[in-house]
Every structure is written in C-alpha cells, then in structure tokens.
Amino acid sequence: MEKNRLEAFSDGVIAIIITIMVLELKVPHGSDFAALQPLLPVFLSYVLSFVYVGIYWNNHHHMLQTVKHVTGGILWANLHLLFWLSLFPFVTGWMGENHFAAMPLALYGFVLLMAAIAYLVLQNAIIASQGENSLLAKAVGRDCKSKLSSLLYLTAIVAAFFSPILSGLIYASVALMWLIPDSRIERVIGN
Amino acid sequence: MEKNRLEAFSDGVIAIIITIMVLELKVPHGSDFAALQPLLPVFLSYVLSFVYVGIYWNNHHHMLQTVKHVTGGILWANLHLLFWLSLFPFVTGWMGENHFAAMPLALYGFVLLMAAIAYLVLQNAIIASQGENSLLAKAVGRDCKSKLSSLLYLTAIVAAFFSPILSGLIYASVALMWLIPDSRIERVIGN
Amino acid sequence: MEKNRLEAFSDGVIAIIITIMVLELKVPHGSDFAALQPLLPVFLSYVLSFVYVGIYWNNHHHMLQTVKHVTGGILWANLHLLFWLSLFPFVTGWMGENHFAAMPLALYGFVLLMAAIAYLVLQNAIIASQGENSLLAKAVGRDCKSKLSSLLYLTAIVAAFFSPILSGLIYASVALMWLIPDSRIERVIGN
Amino acid sequence: MEKNRLEAFSDGVIAIIITIMVLELKVPHGSDFAALQPLLPVFLSYVLSFVYVGIYWNNHHHMLQTVKHVTGGILWANLHLLFWLSLFPFVTGWMGENHFAAMPLALYGFVLLMAAIAYLVLQNAIIASQGENSLLAKAVGRDCKSKLSSLLYLTAIVAAFFSPILSGLIYASVALMWLIPDSRIERVIGN
Numbered sequence: 001m002e003k004n005r006l007e008a009f010s011d012g013v014i015a016i017i018i019t020i021m022v023l024e025l026k027v028p029h030g031s032d033f034a035a036l037q038p039l040l041p042v043f044l045s046y047v048l049s050f051v052y053v054g055i056y057w058n059n060h061h062h063m064l065q066t067v068k069h070v071t072g073g074i075l076w077a078n079l080h081l082l083f084w085l086s087l088f089p090f091v092t093g094w095m096g097e098n099h100f101a102a103m104p105l106a107l108y109g110f111v112l113l114m115a116a117i118a119y120l121v122l123q124n125a126i127i128a129s130q131g132e133n134s135l136l137a138k139a140v141g142r143d144c145k146s147k148l149s150s151l152l153y154l155t156a157i158v159a160a161f162f163s164p165i166l167s168g169l170i171y172a173s174v175a176l177m178w179l180i181p182d183s184r185i186e187r188v189i190g191n
Numbered sequence: 192m193e194k195n196r197l198e199a200f201s202d203g204v205i206a207i208i209i210t211i212m213v214l215e216l217k218v219p220h221g222s223d224f225a226a227l228q229p230l231l232p233v234f235l236s237y238v239l240s241f242v243y244v245g246i247y248w249n250n251h252h253h254m255l256q257t258v259k260h261v262t263g264g265i266l267w268a269n270l271h272l273l274f275w276l277s278l279f280p281f282v283t284g285w286m287g288e289n290h291f292a293a294m295p296l297a298l299y300g301f302v303l304l305m306a307a308i309a310y311l312v313l314q315n316a317i318i319a320s321q322g323e324n325s326l327l328a329k330a331v332g333r334d335c336k337s338k339l340s341s342l343l344y345l346t347a348i349v350a351a352f353f354s355p356i357l358s359g360l361i362y363a364s365v366a367l368m369w370l371i372p373d374s375r376i377e378r379v380i381g382n
Numbered sequence: 383m384e385k386n387r388l389e390a391f392s393d394g395v396i397a398i399i400i401t402i403m404v405l406e407l408k409v410p411h412g413s414d415f416a417a418l419q420p421l422l423p424v425f426l427s428y429v430l431s432f433v434y435v436g437i438y439w440n441n442h443h444h445m446l447q448t449v450k451h452v453t454g455g456i457l458w459a460n461l462h463l464l465f466w467l468s469l470f471p472f473v474t475g476w477m478g479e480n481h482f483a484a485m486p487l488a489l490y491g492f493v494l495l496m497a498a499i500a501y502l503v504l505q506n507a508i509i510a511s512q513g514e515n516s517l518l519a520k521a522v523g524r525d526c527k528s529k530l531s532s533l534l535y536l537t538a539i540v541a542a543f544f545s546p547i548l549s550g551l552i553y554a555s556v557a558l559m560w561l562i563p564d565s566r567i568e569r570v571i572g573n
Numbered sequence: 574m575e576k577n578r579l580e581a582f583s584d585g586v587i588a589i590i591i592t593i594m595v596l597e598l599k600v601p602h603g604s605d606f607a608a609l610q611p612l613l614p615v616f617l618s619y620v621l622s623f624v625y626v627g628i629y630w631n632n633h634h635h636m637l638q639t640v641k642h643v644t645g646g647i648l649w650a651n652l653h654l655l656f657w658l659s660l661f662p663f664v665t666g667w668m669g670e671n672h673f674a675a676m677p678l679a680l681y682g683f684v685l686l687m688a689a690i691a692y693l694v695l696q697n698a699i700i701a702s703q704g705e706n707s708l709l710a711k712a713v714g715r716d717c718k719s720k721l722s723s724l725l726y727l728t729a730i731v732a733a734f735f736s737p738i739l740s741g742l743i744y745a746s747v748a749l750m751w752l753i754p755d756s757r758i759e760r761v762i763g764n
Contacts, residue, residue: 002634002638005580005584005634007196007199008199008580008581008584009584009587009588009630009634011196011199011200011203012203012394012584012585012588012589013588013591013592014200015200015203015204015206015207015588016203016207016588016589016592016593017592018204018273018277019204019207019208019211019277020207020211020592020593020596022277022278022280022281023211023214023280023596024600025278025281027215027281027284027285027288028285029288031285031289031292031293031294031295032294033294035294036294036298047274050270050274050277054267054270057200057270058266058267058270061193061196061266065193075631075634076627076631076752079623079627079630079631082591083620083623086591086592086595086623087595087598089595089596090595090598090600093600094600094601094604097600097602098604101604102604103604103605103606103608103609104604107609179267198387198390199390202387202390202391202394203394203585205391206391206394206395206397206398207394207398209395209464209468210395210398210399210402210468211398211402213468213469213471213472214402214405214471216469216472218406218472218475218476218479219476220479221480222476222480222483222484222485222486223485224485226485227485227489238465241461241465241468245458245461248391248461249457249458249461252384252387252457256384370458389578389581390581393578393581393582393585394585396582397582397585397586397588397589398585398589400586400655400659401586401589401590401593401659402589402593404659404660404662404663405593405596405662407660407663409597409663409666409667409670410667411670413667413671413674413675413676413677414676415676417676418676418680429656432652432656432659436649436652439582439652440648440649440652443575443578443582443648447575561649
C-alpha cells in the first residue's frame with residue numbers, strides 16, 4: 001500500500017514533467033510555415049527529453065516492481081531523482097531556444113548525469129533495503145549500461161565545447177540505447 | 192498491477208494535456224464583452240480539442256480493459272501515443288490564435304492523424320501480445336471507423352488550403368462520430 | 383475497476399485545475415508590501431475558486447461512491463462537468479485582474495451555473511443507470527440545495543451589473559452553504 | 574476506498590505544486606554561463622521549496638497511514654493544508670526573483686507557518702476521529718518538533734527585516750530538521 005502511493009506520486013510528477021516541457025514550444029505569432037521554423041530546435045530537444053523522461057518512467061516502473069517495503073531512505077532517494085528530472089523542462093527549453101549552443105548542451109548533459117546518479121542512488125537504497133538476496137541486485141548485475149551512460153554523458157559535456165553536433169549525437173545515442181526496455185528485471189522476476 | 196501503473200501514468204498525462212490547453216485562453220486586459228471576442232476562435236479550438244482528448248481517454252480506457260499483461264512494446268506504443276497527444280495544446284493554440292488559418296488547420300490535422308496512427312500502433316501491439324484469440328482483435332473487427340477517420344483527416348489537411356471552413360467542419364464531424372463511446376469492446380467483454 | 387479509472391482521471395483534472403489557478407497570481411516585480419496590493423483581488427478570487435473546486439471534488443467524491451457500473455453516458459457527463467470546471471482558472475483570473483468588474487463577475491457566475499447544471503446532468507445519468515432503487519436518488523431527494531444554488535447564481539449574474547459587491551457576496555454565500563459536506567449520501571450508505 | 578481517493582487527490586495536487594515551481598525558473602535569453610547567474614537565487618529558493626514540499630508529502634503519507642475512516646472534517650482540513658501548499662510556487666518565485674529581500678522572505682515564512690498550522694489542524698481532525706486510543710495521538714506525542722518549527726518560522730519572519738541571511742538560514746535549518754522521516758508513526762504502527 002505504501003508502495004502504491006510512492007508510485008502514484010512519482011507517476012504524477014513524471015507525468016507533469018513530460019507534459020509541461022511542451023509549454024516551451026510557444027505558439028508563434030505568424031500563421032505560415034516560416035513561423036514554425038525557429039521552433040524546430042525547440043521541438044527536437046522536446047522530442048529528445050520526452051524520450052529520456054519516458055525511459056526514466058519505464059525503468060522506474062520496472063525497478064519498483066521489485067520493491068516490497070518502502071523505507072525512509074527509498075522515499076528520499078526517489079524525491080532526489082524527481083528533483084533532477086524536474087529540471088528537464090528548464091534545460092530542454094534553454095538548449096532548444098539557443099539552437100544547441102555549447103553551454104546549454106553541457107548543462108543538459110550535466111542534468112542527465114545527475115539524474116543518472118540519482119537513479120543509481122535510488123537503486124542502491126532499494127538493494128540495501130532488500131538485504132543479501134536482493135532481487136534487484138541480481139537483475140542489475142554489474143550494471144554496465146548505467147556505467148557506460150554516465151561515461152557517455154561526461155564525454156558529451158566535454159564535446160559540447162568542441163563539437164555541439166557530436167555532443168547532441170551522443171545524447172541521442174544514449175537515449176536509443178535505453179529505448180529497449182530493461183528486460184533484466186522482467187527476466188529475474190519471471191524465474 | 193503493472194497495468195494499473197500504465198493506466199495511472201496515461202491518465203495523469205492526458206489529464207494534464209486536457210487541462211493545460213486552457214492556459215492558451217489568456218486572460219484579456221479589458222473587462223467588457225468586447226475584450227472576450229478575440230478569444231472566440233481560441234475558445235472554439237479549445238472545445239474541439241477537449242472533445243478529442245476526451246475521446247482518446249475514453250477509448251484508451253476501453254482498450255486497456257482488454258489488456259492482461261503489459262509488454263515492453265505496449266509501454267512504448269503507449270508513450271508514442273502520449274507524445275502526439277502532448278502536441279495538442281500547441282496546435283490548438285496555434286489554430287485558435289490564427290483564426291483557423293490554412294497552415295495551422297493543416298498542422299492540427301497532421302497531429303490528429305499522427306495520434307490516430309499511434310493509437311492503431313498501440314492497438315496492434317496489444318492484439319499481438321494477446322495472441323490468436325485476442326479479445327481486442329474481435330472487438331475491433333475490421334475497424335472501419337478508424338480507417339474512415341484517417342481518410343477524413345487527410346481530406347481536411349488538403350481542404351485547409353482551399354476551404355478552411357470545410358476543413359474545420361470535417362474535424363468537428365470526426366469528433367462527433369467518435370463521441371459515441373466504443374461499444375464494440377463492451378459488447379465483446381459482456382459476452 | 384472501471385470506476386477507479388474514472389475517479390483517478392477526474393481527480394487528476396480537478397487537482398490540476400485547482401493548482402494552475404494559482405499561476406494567475408503572477409510574481410510581482412517589486413519586493414515591498416505595496417507590490418502585493420494589486421494582487422489582493424486576484425488572491426480573493428483565487429480563494430473563492432479554490433473553495434468552489436474543493437466543494438466539487440468533495441461532492442463528486444461522495445456521488446461516485448454510489449456508482450457501481452460506469453456507463454458511456456456517465457463517462458461523457460463526467461467529461462462535460464470537467465469541461466466547465468476547466469474554465470474556472472480563466473474566469474477566476476479575469477475576475478481578479480479586473481477587480482470584480484461587472485462582466486467578469488457575470489461570466490464567473492455563468493461558468494458556476496453551467497458547472498452546476500453539468501453536475502446535475504451527471505447526477506441524473508448516474509440515477510438513470512441505477513434504476514428504480516437508486517441509492518443516489520434516495521440520497522439526493524428533492525435536491526433543494528442545488529436548485530437554490532442555481533437560482534442564486536442567476537441572481538448574482540444579474541446583480542453583477544447593478545451591485546458588484548452584492549454579486550460577489552452571493553457567490554461567497556453559496557460556497558459557504560456547500561462547505562458543509564454532503565451528508566445525505568453518507569447517511570443513506572450508512573443505512 | 575474513500576481514503577485512497579483522498580490520497581490520490583492530495584498526491585496529484587502536491588505533485589503539481591512541486592513541479593510547477595520549476596516554471597519560475599524562466600529560460601534565459603543568452604546562451605553563456607553569465608545568463609544563468611541571475612537565476613541562482615531563484616534556483617536556491619526552488620531547492621528549498623522542493624525539499625519543504627517533499628517533507629510535507631512524506632509526512633502526509635505517514636500520517637494518512639493511521640487513518641481508517643475519512644470524515645468530512647478530515648476532507649476539509651486536508652483541502653485547507655493543500656491551499657497553503659498551493660501558495661508555495663508564488664512565494665518561492667517572489668523570494669527568488671527579489672534575491673531574498675525582507676518582505677518576500679517574511680511572506681515565505683508566513684506561508685510556511687500557515688502550512689504548519691494547517692498540518693496541525695489536519696492532525697487534530699484525524700486524532701479526533703480516531704477517539705481515545707488514537708494511533709496518531711500516540712505516535713505524535715507532545716509533538717515538540719512541530720512546536721519548535723512554528724517558533725522558528727516566527728523568529729525567521731522577524732529576522733527577515735534585520736538579517737535576511739539569518740532568516741534564510743533558519744528556513745534551511747527547519748527543512749534539514751524534518752528531512753529525517755517521521756519514524757514516530759512507523760514505530761507505533763510496527764508495535
């Protein structure tokens with residue numbers, strides 16, 4: 001029961017984050033196709049962030065399936081993750097409005113990195129609460145995908161100042177890499 | 192249980208979409224009746240989109256009743272549908288503020304069309320997951336209503352450039368056609 | 383189960399409506415007390431609408447407790463109610479920003495009236511679905527409170543053009559009258 | 574069942590409050606690091622309020638675990654608490670945009686104080702509904718932490734006019750003091 005409310009609250013916050021990002025896509029004054037063109041980078045960064053938030057919701061959903069008892073540590077680790085996710089609309093808007101300039105690109109990567117770290121902190125809080133035979137620990141294993149993502153975010157942050165295009169491509173690649181839902185947890189639960 | 196969370200998240204996103212559309216109805220400065228008049232087209236497009244989002248929620252609700260197990264494919268097909276729905280506030284605002292000009296009308300139809308396609312993709316993902324005796328497949332049948340809607344959206348997109356009024360009327364007609372809740376699923380579940 | 387989702391969606395929409403109304407309370411530029419003063423009417427109309435939306439949530443909550451099976455008619459009557467409630471942020475903002483001028487006061491009353499009618503339509507749809515021994519029909523009885531409210535809204539709409547203060551007082555009185563939760567339904571369920 | 578809907582609605586409102594606060598963090602026009610600097614106080618006040626709203630959600634969650642039957646009094650005490658929480662985005666934005674000036678700091682404290690009082694009113698309504706052997710009454714005990722918080726808010730409101738830094742530090746300290754989840758209720762339920 002306790003868990004249901006944690007999920008419901010997280011779902012609410014994530015649903016709002018994914019939806020208010022679209023408010024950065026401000027209605028233009030003109031009514032022709034040219035009026036839409038300046039919005040293209042804003043739209044692209046919206047799509048990227050929509051996919052990222054979708055991935056977080058998806059994986060959060062799978063991870064919480066392994067949780068039986070919600071501890072105080074899990075509650076706060078979860079809020080910490082939601083905090084970094086709540087900055088997505090801001091960094092997405094900044095990146096889009098500045099046509100993927102260096103600083104906004106780097107800040108976007110920084111928030112992605114912090115969200116990834118917050119996700120790991122939540123994962124560890126859940127594993128710690130589950131003790132030795134943690135279902136989640138088994139499912140996650142060595143967690144190479146997360147480590148690789150963090151490394152790629154760091155690379156993209158540095159790349160932002162040399163080649164914005166490379167930086168953007170790295171963000172898109174990490175998103176693609178995670179689009180495949182985390183079958184590891186489903187596998188372990190299935191056994 | 193998994194399904195509940197998918198429904199809760201979708202409900203959250205759809206509830207936010209249907210509500211933030213009203214933010215395009217910006218409070219005017221004057222306090223007389225004349226101050227409200229320029230808002231009329233914005234209000235009309237709000238009503239139209241409210242009905243459309245209501246229809247999607249309604250049918251989504253019925254469709255998910257047939258789902259037992261949520262697969263990764265269903266999760267992403269659902270997010271894909273939510274993505275196109277999330278663009279409703281933008282296209283609604285653009286169409287309203289430009290008094291149903293050609294381009295905004297056409298873009299509105301394009302987003303309607305993409306949402307309809309996303310709905311079909313989700314429907315197919317659910318049918319595929321249910322195997323041979325899919326309850327949803329039986330309920331949907333040949334799905335003439337969806338095919339007709341897509342055809343009408345295409346017609347309205349083209350019509351936008353010749354007769355905006357015709358285009359708007361087509362959008363309104365499709366909405367009316369769907370206002371009747373999808374009794375096909377209720378019928379099959381009832382058996 | 384079907385009912386749960388109807389409640390969840392309505393809760394989501396009402397929660398968003400009650401919260402985005404506060405966005406009309408725009409952060410002023412100055413940092414002294416004088417900067418807050420022009421916000422007073424906006425704040426007062428926010429308080430009034432917060433109470434009204436709270437009353438609707440409260441009564442909606444009680445009314446749905448009597449529902450067993452959700453029909454298509456109930457779904458659409460519910461969306462119709464949510465539509466009128468979704469206009470609360472707009473009319474609240476307009477009334478507040480124009481310091482309770484005649485037209486905004488009257489429009490506020492009009493939306494209150496339409497929401498009250500939509501609530502009655504939903505109530506009748508539920509009663510119709512419950513057949514002869516409707517629990518809700520018994521609970522509601524002759525429904526004098528609703529009839530009186532509608533009459534008072536009408537009076538306040540007319541009064542707006544003669545005495546804005548009287549009009550505002552009527553709205554506040556109706557809200558106070560409803561603040562007492564609808565014990566009729568609890569009483570009947572308790573039996 | 575009744576309780577579930579109270580929780581769901583509260584979760585919805587709190588989720589929206591915690592998320593729309595980020596909208597005060599307006600996307601700046603420049604794309605360099607200097608463009609971010611004026612946002613620092615807005616960001617700091619966002620972090621502070623995020624933690625406060627998180628604390629309220631956390632404690633609300635624990636407190637409602639002890640509730641079995643929702644009375645009309647509890648419903649309205651809960652809405653009253655949500656009302657004061659709904660003012661957080663406004664006072665947070667005002668405090669941030671004015672770089673922690675005296676009046677905005679004091680108003681922030683006033684809203685914190687009113688929310689704390691509203692929380693106590695809700696707590697008392699729940700205790701009253703539980704009768705003599707109230708689980709919550711046992712868990713709360715003499716409730717020194719709440720009394721101390723209210724005293725500190727009052728101190729900070731006065732301090733705002735003499736030493737804004739001291740005032741801000743007090744707000745941060747109270748938040749830290751509450752970051753430790755309320756183990757009192759868990760302890761009593763566990764017995």
